Amino acid sequence: MLLLDTLTQGLVDLEARGLTRRRRIADTACAAHMTVDGRDIVGFASNDYLGLAAHPALVAAQAEGAQRYGAGSGGSHLLGGHSRAHAKLEDDLAAFAGGFVDAPRALSFCTGYMANLATLTALAGRDATLFSDALNHASLIDGARLSRADVQIYPHGDAEALAAMLDACDSPVKVIVTDSVFSMDGDIAPLAALLALAEQHGAWLVVDDAHGFGVLGPQGRGALAHAALRSPHLVYVCTLGKAAGVAGAAVIAHETVIEWLVQRARPYIFTTAAAPAVAHAVSASLTLIASSEGDARRAHLAALIERTRAILERTPWQPVDSMTAVQPLIIGENEATLALAAKLDAAGLWVPAIRPPTVPVGTSRLRISLSAGHSFDDLARLEAAFDRLGETA
Ligand SMILES: *Cc1c(COP(=O)(O)O)cnc(C)c1O
Numbered sequence: 001m002l003l004l005d006t007l008t009q010g011l012v013d014l015e016a017r018g019l020t021r022r023r024r025i026a027d028t029a030c031a032a033h034m035t036v037d038g039r040d041i042v043g044f045a046s047n048d049y050l051g052l053a054a055h056p057a058l059v060a061a062q063a064e065g066a067q068r069y070g071a072g073s074g075g076s077h078l079l080g081g082h083s084r085a086h087a088k089l090e091d092d093l094a095a096f097a098g099g100f101v102d103a104p105r106a107l108s109f110c111t112g113y114m115a116n117l118a119t120l121t122a123l124a125g126r127d128a129t130l131f132s133d134a135l136n137h138a139s140l141i142d143g144a145r146l147s148r149a150d151v152q153i154y155p156h157g158d159a160e161a162l163a164a165m166l167d168a169c170d171s172p173v174k175v176i177v178t179d180s181v182f183s184m185d186g187d188i189a190p191l192a193a194l195l196a197l198a199e200q201h202g203a204w205l206v207v208d209d210a211h212g213f214g215v216l217g218p219q220g221r222g223a224l225a226h227a228a229l230r231s232p233h234l235v236y237v238c239t240l241g242k243a244a245g246v247a248g249a250a251v252i253a254h255e256t257v258i259e260w261l262v263q264r265a266r267p268y269i270f271t272t273a274a275a276p277a278v279a280h281a282v283s284a285s286l287t288l289i290a291s292s293e294g295d296a297r298r299a300h301l302a303a304l305i306e307r308t309r310a311i312l313e314r315t316p317w318q319p320v321d322s323m324t325a326v327q328p329l330i331i332g333e334n335e336a337t338l339a340l341a342a343k344l345d346a347a348g349l350w351v352p353a354i355r356p357p358t359v360p361v362g363t364s365r366l367r368i369s370l371s372a373g374h375s376f377d378d379l380a381r382l383e384a385a386f387d388r389l390g391e392t393a
Helices: 001-015 054-067 086-096 111-123 138-147 160-166 191-200 255-264 277-290 292-313 334-346 377-393
Strands: 033-036 038-042 104-109 130-135 150-152 173-177 202-210 236-241 249-254 325-332 362-369
Touching: 038 377, 054 086, 054 277, 086 104, 086 236, 086 249, 086 277, 104 111, 104 255, 111 138, 111 173, 111 202, 111 236, 111 249, 111 255, 130 138, 130 160, 138 150, 138 173, 138 202, 150 160, 160 173, 160 191, 173 191, 191 202, 249 255, 277 292, 292 325, 292 377, 325 334, 334 362, 334 377
Parallel strands: 130 150, 130 173, 173 202, 202 236
Antiparallel strands: 033 038, 104 249, 236 249, 325 362
């Protein structure tokens, strides 16, 4: 059939360009040591930065939530699906991470992807201009497209270039949007400079803290707390499936912003609410993140980050200057990156190869994600493997 032939040809083209993606099947819970496709491996692929995804307290909380509220929510938030567990989670999130604004309120979502679509489409309409960092996450790019605003891309992390673009803009509504920690580079956006520009130009600053929440700042309160920023211009998005170890996301902002999202954000309104049990488990995760156990996990993660930076420095490839749990090693070409990932895999180390369109062409990379669940022995195995691979490179 002609329709299928077109797709088959497309798949052949992807394969020829080294762009085919393959899913692996995890046979056990997400953890530093897990069984994947039937083999025991050390995983450096997850975003489970604090090693909480399989934490007994969270597993118990999810089971308790299911006992109390059932398996599913049964509806959208506006039509019957909003449970006591969601309401409590929103209060908990506003108290935990809303210190950057007066009258903070949180709105929970099934995924960060949807939270970003909701935020950008609700804040930026056709009359708006949206300023987006060149390396922003795909969900922000898609949210910008869906908003129908005029979208201007500023060079990565370049507040000066952004200032010139804002000066030249006469839109009545301006929205600046950035990742806090860039997901494929691990570097941190110049948030203080961006906020100064937002205030100067009467713009919103939307910060996607998918990789900072739970990890950065005092008690893991996130990138805005880390940078000690405070302003009604800030709109904060955090995801709850990474360091928080469960699933979902939230937008936190001044209560008026949140009420606007409830009334107007289509990706919030027209979808079934997450299972209440998931919200119940996230509330338990927030307690853990803020506890002394959370502090200990963050301290161990920081030590692992330092050690990994030293290991990557000594390889023949190009590390990115990252102080976060995302530690990329830039290889360049797709095939070379895939070949290295395959050799690491043969050594029982799962380090994913990241290729376009996730990263720019010619910057394919290995992305080492660290977790507080890793040990220094795990890093020693990684180091030994890189030593061997480096000799033959
Ligand atoms: C993972 C991620 C998202 C999406 O969050 P999900 O909850 O996985 O949908 C959004 N933004 C960034 C920067 C991310 O890394």
